[in-house]
Amino acid sequence: MSDAETIALRQAMDPDWPALWQIIEPIFRAGETYALDPDIQESTARHLWLEAPSATFIAESEHGDALGTYYIKPNQGGGGAHVCNCGYIVSPQAQGMGVATRMCLHSQDEARQLGFHAMQYNLVVASNEGAVRLWQKLGFPIVGTLPDAFRHPRFGLVDAHVMYKRL
């Protein structure tokens, strides 16, 4: 497949949902990184990932293969609406290509363009060590750790981090 140079990002639209769901479903079903019911219905997931957010993006190879996806949305309403939240998922077939890095950097640019002043990850599961390290490398300090806040299906109770970056 392609290297990081040839990853293209574009806004995802309704017809992209089947490709997104193929990437998202195994991650949601596994229940190891997202604090969502692993039995989530596809329609609920579609609302959450594609319909409710401010914008959703798809990462594609030069051949049009879906490599990953992310959403961006306000993390809170009212006085908290200038802080956004994003969720990222990389296809298992596209691991190690720098897709997560590309998406995270892209999301920060998008967030600024959408008028957000900061980005917050509310619950980064501590056992997802690769993600924690990557977000730190990309400028997100751990601002707090929630002890035993996540029940991992294999590891049991694990900590979760709140990570936050000014944009």
Place this chain on the structure above:
Amino acid sequence: MSDAETIALRQAMDPDWPALWQIIEPIFRAGETYALDPDIQESTARHLWLEAPSATFIAESEHGDALGTYYIKPNQGGGGAHVCNCGYIVSPQAQGMGVATRMCLHSQDEARQLGFHAMQYNLVVASNEGAVRLWQKLGFPIVGTLPDAFRHPRFGLVDAHVMYKRL
């Protein structure tokens, strides 16, 4: 009015909504403590406070006056569903009576009975100093501070705290 000894807490039901809304509306409209659109519709507020949560409580004086209200709900789904979130509002007429303390202690008991293992406050506005101090006194450490995460209508950008207690 009554003192802390005579505050009664009971589960709020549909017919209690007008009394709850009378307490809630000015707080939501002020936009100083809850990260919600100050122009929130009553039906949205009702869903948020009374319908969506696991349970909603009303604090009453011995004369049946509504003194405050709180809700309790899972803070996340899936692997995060064992951590609850609560929101508390005290009537302006009932300040200084210990209503918030009573509600917070009551909510911790309720949370345990509902099977929650921890309680998290996601965004405690730092300028709400009384609340920050009270939650700390009641066993909630600040696990992290989100810089400039809340736009206060009078003070501008202020920090917000994430507070978390194991139950």
